[in-house]
Amino acid sequence: MTLVRTKSTRMKIARRVFLQWALSGAALAPTLASAAADIFPSRPVHIIVGFPAGSGPDIVARILGQSLSQQLGQSVVVENRPGASSNLATADVAHAAPDGYTLLIVTTANTINSTLYQKLDFDFVRDITTIASIDSEPFVMEVTPAFPAKTLGEFIAYAKANPGKVTMASAGIGSAPHVYGVMFQMLAGIELAHVPYRGNPLPDLLSGQVQVFFSPIQSSLEYIRAGKLRALGATTKDRIAALPGVPAIAELVPGYEASGWLGVGAPAKTPPDIVAKLNQSIGKALNDPTVKARLATLGDTVATMSTADARAYVSALVEKWAKVIHAAKIKVE
Numbered sequence: 001m002t003l004v005r006t007k008s009t010r011m012k013i014a015r016r017v018f019l020q021w022a023l024s025g026a027a028l029a030p031t032l033a034s035a036a037a038d039i040f041p042s043r044p045v046h047i048i049v050g051f052p053a054g055s056g057p058d059i060v061a062r063i064l065g066q067s068l069s070q071q072l073g074q075s076v077v078v079e080n081r082p083g084a085s086s087n088l089a090t091a092d093v094a095h096a097a098p099d100g101y102t103l104l105i106v107t108t109a110n111t112i113n114s115t116l117y118q119k120l121d122f123d124f125v126r127d128i129t130t131i132a133s134i135d136s137e138p139f140v141m142e143v144t145p146a147f148p149a150k151t152l153g154e155f156i157a158y159a160k161a162n163p164g165k166v167t168m169a170s171a172g173i174g175s176a177p178h179v180y181g182v183m184f185q186m187l188a189g190i191e192l193a194h195v196p197y198r199g200n201p202l203p204d205l206l207s208g209q210v211q212v213f214f215s216p217i218q219s220s221l222e223y224i225r226a227g228k229l230r231a232l233g234a235t236t237k238d239r240i241a242a243l244p245g246v247p248a249i250a251e252l253v254p255g256y257e258a259s260g261w262l263g264v265g266a267p268a269k270t271p272p273d274i275v276a277k278l279n280q281s282i283g284k285a286l287n288d289p290t291v292k293a294r295l296a297t298l299g300d301t302v303a304t305m306s307t308a309d310a311r312a313y314v315s316a317l318v319e320k321w322a323k324v325i326h327a328a329k330i331k332v333e
Helices: 007-037 056-072 084-094 107-115 152-161 177-188 202-207 217-225 272-285 287-296 307-328
Strands: 044-050 076-080 104-105 127-136 139-143 169-170 193-196 212-216 229-234 260-267
Touching: 007 107, 007 169, 044 056, 044 107, 044 127, 056 076, 056 104, 056 127, 056 139, 056 217, 056 260, 056 272, 056 287, 084 107, 084 127, 104 107, 104 127, 104 152, 107 177, 107 260, 107 272, 107 307, 139 177, 139 217, 152 229, 169 177, 169 287, 177 193, 177 212, 202 212, 212 217, 217 229, 260 272, 272 287, 272 307
Parallel strands: 044 076, 044 104, 169 193, 169 212
Antiparallel strands: 104 260, 127 260, 139 212, 139 229
16 A cells, blocks of 8 residues: 655654754754863963962963963963962862862972971872973072182081081971972081071071072072172082083082972863873973073073873972981971
8 A cells, every 4th residue: 555645744744853853953052062161271270379479480380371371272370379388279279170270380399298298188199180390490509708618619618617507598497498408418418507487588698697598590590690699509410501600519419409390280180181281282382482581581491291201200309308308307397
């Protein structure tokens, strides 16, 4: 038997097919909209800095943020949350949503703090995942022009002849300048009197109230160039371009190396595809000649790495400073 479809029947079928298509499209629309909204980044990215405005990490974060914004096509907002040797900022990021929108400027302080502080509500190694490396930051061992020693060798000889009498300033117990100075004492076989500060000790160093300080190069480069401070040695493995006439401490103290380092971290469990995109975008931002030049004026050197290499580097730093802290029995009060 042949089925005969009337014009009315054909119209009913066509209308039913159209309604099914329309309904399926309506159901699909929210899914497509959601997928579009989930393309990272779809809103501003925040970079949290655990140090005050105008500090080295803050300056670097703002230089990076400007270029990174262009790479991501979204605003990059730098927020300063100083306190507790950057632990407050680190805790905020550790507890943030792992979606790539809250990042942390990771510093050497984080790798020191992971051993130094035992009663934090986060674990740096467990709760912060390293995304990328930014740059290496030289520190400089410096004294005033009035100090009796004019060279690093003379300083070591003077300190050995006057054990415990030369005062060494730091930004606090367990701070990078303190730990760098402790490792120097251990390897050089000398004893210095530690004078911890809550703030910046440079004013007291300049006035001669303390005698030596291991300072980030950004803070003291202009004082050195102006002759107000004398740089005895660079903490890096090799001499630094900003002060080519200043020896690396390792030239007289084999095995010494205490470079500062800055990187970018995020909450643990941040999706791998977001981590990969951020690493790639940060790398492109840092390879911008303008960014490189601006960092070079601070005495810093761009040090881009893959995510895997950056994570391995952080792990090595944690292990390195843990050995120094345990050997010197450094404890926070």
